[in-house]
Amino acid sequence: xxxxxxxxxxxxxxxxxxxxxxxxxxxxxxxxxxxxxxxxxxxxxxxxxxxxxxxxxxxxxxxxxxxxxxxxxxxxxxxxxxxxxxxxxxxxxxxxxxxxxxxxxxxxxxxxxxxxxxxxxxxxxxxxxxxxxxxxxxxxxxxxxxxxxxxxxxxxxxxxxxxxxxxxxxxxxxxxxxxxxxxxxxxxxxxxxxxxxx
Ligand SMILES: [Cu+2]
Numbered sequence: 001x002x003x004x005x006x007x008x009x010x011x012x013x014x015x016x017x018x019x020x021x022x023x024x025x026x027x028x029x030x031x032x033x034x035x036x037x038x039x040x041x042x043x044x045x046x047x048x049x050x051x052x053x054x055x056x057x058x059x060x061x062x063x064x065x066x067x068x069x070x071x072x073x074x075x076x077x078x079x080x081x082x083x084x085x086x087x088x089x090x091x092x093x094x095x096x097x098x099x100x101x102x103x104x105x106x107x108x109x110x111x112x113x114x115x116x117x118x119x120x121x122x123x124x125x126x127x128x129x130x131x132x133x134x135x136x137x138x139x140x141x142x143x144x145x146x147x148x149x150x151x152x153x154x155x156x157x158x159x160x161x162x163x164x165x166x167x168x169x170x171x172x173x174x175x176x177x178x179x180x181x182x183x184x185x186x187x188x189x190x191x192x193x194x195x196x197x198x
Contacts, residue, residue, distance in 0.1 A: 067094050067163075067197045073101045077160060079112035079150065086187060088153040090114075090160035093190075094197045099165045102139045105130060112150045112158070119176045120147035122169045144169040145198065147180070147191070157187035161194045170198070 075097055083091040097103070105114040113134060116127040122144025130136040132152070140146065143165035150158040159180070167173075177191050184190070 064193060064197050067092075067096050069096045069098065070101075073098070074104065075101060076104050076106055077114070078106045078108040079114065081109040086190075088112075088150070088156040088158040090150070090158065093160045094163075094194045095161075096163045096198065097140070099143055100139065100141055101164070102137055103162060104137045105135060107133045107135050111152065113152075114148050114160070115151055116146060116148045117159075117176075117180065120145075120173055120180070122146070122164075140164045145173045145195075147173060147177070149180075154183050155185045157184040157190040159191055159194070161191075161198070163198050167198055170195075 075095060077093075077095065078091045080089050080091050081087060083089045085091065085093060095103070110133045113130040113132050114136060115129040116138075118127075121127055122142045125142035125144065125146065126138060126140060128136060128138045128148075140162065144163075145167050146162040146164065148160050148162070174195065177195065181188060181191055
């Protein structure tokens with residue numbers, strides 16, 4: 001019986017090994033370069049192609065458009081492994097809403113959370129801390145800018161920004177942002193780019 005099992009395992013291995021070798025032949029260097037080519041925002045945009053101009057908006061040299069005040073009183077922010085703005089990201093990462101509106105954090109992808117950052121909410125404002133993969137809803141009654149993070153991915157700058165009413169605490173947020181940015185190993189300019197959109 002043991003022998004049968006190991007023959008079976010060997011067969012499986014053989015099928016897997018040769019099967020995958022057939023499925024992905026090494027090909028030419030050109031093929032390999034195609035496969036390894038960075039996608040999304042890593043691709044340098046050339047001015048002639050309109051699709052590439054979209055990715056150019058994510059490069060540091062282009063000013064980003066300001067976000068519009070969202071209508072309605074309920075808003076959704078997805079927690080994603082990958083979205084239009086990059087990997088490990090809240091989507092939309094920057095929103096402008098009205099006093100008393102509610103934001104629902106959706107666990108579209110798992111193993112993320114939403115936690116308001118100490119010192120990066122308006123004076124006397126509500127704070128929140130979701131567990132991993134937890135969908136939480138927060139109602140924001142205090143005017144100002146709120147910055148929140150995903151605990152496991154703060155090193156990848158998985159942060160988000162909510163402006164409620166007017167950005168009355170922007171100078172405090174900007175000085176606290178310098179401390180927060182020290183924790184980013186990747187996407188170092190993300191928070192600056194987000195704050196620029198308010
Ligand atoms: Cu995360």
